[in-house]
Structure formats: structure tokens, C-alpha cells
Amino acid sequence: MLTRRDFTRGVVGAGGSLLLPRGAWAAARKRKFDIGLIRWDAWYAKFGSSVFAQDNLASTYSARAPSHCAFPAADQIDCDGTQADMDREISLAADASVAYWAFCWYAQESSLRRAWDLYKSSSLKNKVKWCAILPASMLGSAPFSPAVVEKQFDFWISQFSEPEYYRTLDQGRPLMFILFSRKDILSFDNNMSLLADTFRAFRQKVRAKLSLDPFLVGMARPANLERMDQIQADALSSYIALMTGRGQQAYAELDRQTRAYWNALAATGRQIIPIAMTGWDIRPRLDHPVPWEGPKDRTKTPYFSIATPEEFRRHILAGLEFIDAHPESCRTRSLLVYSWDECDEGGCILPTRGDPTAGRLSALAEAQRQASQGNQHQ
Template sequence: MLSRRKFIVGTALAAGALAGSSRPALASTNVVAGAIRWDAWNAGAGSLEQGPVQAALGPAQFQTRAPWFAQRISPYAMSIDGNQQSIMDQEITYAKNAGLNYWAYCWYGDTDLPMQKAWDLHQASAIKNQVNWCMILQFSRMGNATKFNSLISTYVGYFQQSNHQKVLGGRPLLYIFVDSSTALAANWGNSWANVQSSLNALRAACTNAGLATPYIVIMTGDPAAGQSIMTQVSADAISNYTAQLASGQPATYAAQDTTAQAYWAALAATGAPIIPICQTGWDTRPRKLRPPPWAPNPPGSGMLNYVAAGTPAQIAAHIQAAITYIGANAAACPSKTLLIYSWNENDEGGSPLIPTWTPSSGPNTAILDAVAGVLNAA
């Protein structure tokens, strides 16, 4: 997880800072809308991740950023444990009613089982088919060719699930987040051709199982680097975990909207097919005040470097802009798919889609309600 966290910020700043699934695409646009999940909130007490992120949202000024199921212990502490089936079922209902087609799970597999608990609960739910899912394979956690190839049959089984997201007439959607600059040399002989060979084996296994080949999307901050990797591994499109981030102390959300839209154009300018990445927010102050082990900065440093929270209407308009972009740029966006950062990056990004905690009035659904007005528009 350490490289994932560092690489998101580093590459985002360096970069300039269909259907065939159980849920139909959006009725009015045929756009498939997904949101990123990072599931420390569901990892359970005692996990490596849950304690630090719970502590990050403990101070009173950050408590209303916590997920809706959090409990306030004091003005200085929150208890946040979403490892319950009833909580996941409610999350599914929230997402489905908002018009989301899928969640893209940050995939930990057997390298961090607590971080897979949310996915386990999703698959155990009686209403699991109301929201589809796909993986964001983190390159640093893919292992080497031997490890990856040993999991191919498992991945094909996932692709066969009733609620796995498909695009372009049945192709399983798969993101690969190149979150490490050293993993290629460490695990793949410093050769993208070796990665391509393993992905070819995955494609062949899908064909043998009667599936369409996966639609593989390379995520990395620099558009040119993403296009180069995509070509070398015969992937299908490029995107990123976050959009380019606006600068400012703080930056306005209006500036972030403009910067993100410029990033979509920069991705498309490479000539590669793209999946536009929407940015609901970026505000890492909770982690700067109480740094987690994977971002061990001096406490309180950089507290002015963030994006001010957008209004629900601004965030919804940003996602509408992505839908409009896809409709106006069919050649650049053949999968008609978008991705939203994020569903539940509450302490890192702020302004997530997931409803948030309030002290007395129940879950704050304002952002999700505004976005639902866009995604469910007739």
C-alpha cells in the first residue's frame, strides 16, 4: 500500500500536478459509470489500514468526512467499522439508487486480506447484482509472471460472475494501476514484453472459457507513459487513479474541474482510447495532521495544499461534463465508460460519493443525491 499512496500523489502532480452486465448502462447516454473503492473502513478492527485512517478523521474538524456508519467517541476520536453485511447492503442500495453501474475495487488479493473484506461482503449480499464490480490491479502487488499466471483461472472466474462489469458487448473491464516505478525491474525482468506475455495468457484463458477478452485499462499519471505501456502490453485504453490536480493554497473546486477536464484532453491527445477520470475532491489534511505509516510526513506539514470542497451541484456538473465529453468524443471513448474518484476515499480525497456522518441528522447524502440527478437523468 505504501507505493500506491506515494505514487498517486507523485504522478498526479508530475502529470500536470457495453453493457453486457447485470446492470444496464445509463439510459440517456449509454455511459457506464463507476467509482473507486479503497476499503480501509471495512477492513475490521486491528487491520493495518483501519486504525490510521480512523485516527485521521478523529479531530472534530474532520469528523463529518467519516462514512455514514461511523460513531463519534469524543471531539477527538471516531470509531469507523463497516465490516458488517447490513452496512454493505446499504452501500449497494445507495450506489444503485444513485445510478452507479460499478465499483472499481483497489485489489489486494491475498497480500492484504482485511482490505478484501468489503468485496467479500459485496459478493455475499443478496442484492449484489444491483451494483457491478471490477478490479484495479496494483502493479506493485501483481507479483511476477509465476504469481500472476497462477491466478489466471481465479481472474477468469471473477470475469464470469454475474455482477462483473462488462463493456463493449461483453468484455470484462480490468484496470491495471502502475503504482510503482520499481516493480517492472524487480518482478518482470525490466520488460513490458514479459507483462504482455502474462496478459496474453489471461486473454487466451478467457477465450477458452467462452468469454470475450478483457478490456484492459492502464492507469498512470503521465499520459504519454500510459500510452507507451498500453502499446507495449497490448492493452486497450488509458486512465488514472486521480485526475491531474489543481494547484493552489487551497485550489478552488472550479479550478480542479477545469484541470481535470484538461487532463482528459491530454489523455486523448496521445491517440490512445481513454476512460475519463472524474475528481470529486482532493484534501489530504487529515493525513497531514495525523500521518499514517504509509505517508510518514512531519505532522501538520503542507496543510494549505488541498482542493477546497466543491458544492454538490459543482461535483454533479463535473460528472455531467465527463458524460458530455464521452458523447462528443466517441473515437477517444469507445467503451463509453467513466470512472469517479471516489466512492469512499474519505480521509484522502474528501467529498466522496458515499454518504457521510452527521452528529444528529443522519447520513449526509447531498453529494450522492446531486450526482444521482445526473446519472439517473432520463
């Protein structure tokens, strides 16, 4: 068992990556793209944090509710997803050539974990792979305990070993996105060196067990690259694009700002996974703030119209074209999309009450088809 001394001293040789020759990822580049979609799953059980998100869609914004949600009475909503609902989502995503879902990771008892449980129990799960968006704190413990941390390591190694866990197209490494905020250091005894040593030890143990490195992608702004170094991140991405302005704006402006953000990510000189945006219309949370965020000033907060299917098709095409134009930065050939089901933030493409045929999901499939055929400018 690793001791606290192992963590504080670091592990010799644990850093770095098991890189394949340039020709390996160049060959992958000629084959395909992999598109992943973020999942934030407040729509499969109504308790805990899910209550606030669901109630935000009970009346004015009910068209955004996933199609499996029920409306038993005026201004009431009940989203309780079943195995059949998840199986249908997997089939729809697979038909649209979605390579993987990036699940926001929560504790086992959370309502936000229910969808992942349904995914894991599905007989169809191999049709769409999955990976985790893990808060850095969830690889540690408060107070810090090497025994607890080792159990975390073992859990993730077991998941990486499963056939449905997504591995990068270029090198076949298990993909994990890491969210890192200042509060995460509390799970490492408020010691940044301990955090860095824990991630180094994690990489070493994965390598020892699986004979490959995990591909860790830090979700941070280009201005916060030091955080990426502290977790030994292999690449940089974001949960959402960097958005500016005030009040309501057209989707065309969000598209423009997101494309500019891709360039900002690439300019860091790091490996990147670009983030594409379906929309960002957070008025439900401006009207009824959720407790984990608190109130925001509507006059100073930007929000954008949700993309039409045609706008979204062009946006995804642009993202795939960006990957082609930046092969050194985008070796994984992956585009991350916000999102599958951030419904109350205005960024979902799954079937909803207002869009039961999932027009944006069809647009994503068409964009990928065109890009794979070299028709990016259509």
C-alpha cells in the first residue's frame, strides 16, 4: 500500500507519457473524428440537486425538458428516467456516430449518478463509450488518507479496464477530464505538492496495472496553465467556451467567440480537445438560482440563443475543420461538445419536449459525415 511518504516524496518515473510514433496518430487522423458529449444528469431521479434543475423547467422553459419527463400538473415536472429511456438515448447517440459520453462524476448516493448507473446496466453500452469528468478533489480525500486514495485509484483502474470505457483514437489511452478549482486542494490537506504527487502516483499505478498511461485532460482556462502542470495533464480543454458580453445575444456571436477560444487553446502550445457549444441560455438559473451557484446579475451575465440545427451543423463542421487544420495540437482527433443534457443551461441536444426528434443531434451526425468525407465547407 502507498504511504503518505510515497505521496509527499513523489514516485520516480511516474510522469510523462507512453507516446506512440508520429505515424500512429497520423494514420488515425486519416480515419475519423471522435465526438464526445458532456452529460450532466439531473433528469433521472428527482431528489437532491436534481430537484432544483428539474423545477427550473417546470413552466416557462418546459420545452427544454428531456422527452421522458412527465408534467403531472401545471407548473409541475417529474423526471425519473428508466432503463428503457437510457437504452433509447444510447441507440440515438450511436446512430448519430457519437463516440463517447463524458459523464460529470458524482458520489454514488447522488441523484446525478443515476443516469450512469443506468448506462452501466445497459446491454447496449458498448455502442457509445464513456469517460469521466472528475473533480480533482475526488481523487483525494478530506482529511487526506492514502488508504482511501488507493481505493479511488483501484476503482478507476477497474473502469479503465472495461471495454465500454473510452480510449483515445490516436494512442488508445483511457480518457479522463479533470476539473480543478482552488477548493479541490482541501482534499489534499491544502497542500499543492501533495495534490501533484497524488496525480503522479495515480498515473504510475495505472501504468503498472494496464501498461499504458491515462490521458488526463485538464479543464481550465489558458490563463491557468499552472493548474494543468500540477496534475500532470496531457492536454487542455474546457467545460464551456470563454464567453463575454452582457444580456441576450444571438447564437452567431457564441459561435464566433467559441471559434476564437479554440485558437486561444491552441496558442498555449499544449495538446487540446476543443469544446463546441450547443448554446448557453441560462435564464432558468437567473430566474431561480441553484444553491451551488447563487444569484447572478442578469444585466452583467451573457446568455445566447440556442443553435438551430443548421447553425449547429456549421458549428460542428468548423470544429472538425479546426482539428484538421491543427494536427499537432489535436492529436486525439476528438471534439468535446457541450452538451448532451445541460437542459436548464440551454445546451442540450437529446430529444426534448420542444424538440422530440432531436434536430441538433441529427445536425451533428450530418456534420461528422461531411467532415469525414472532406466536405467541411458545405
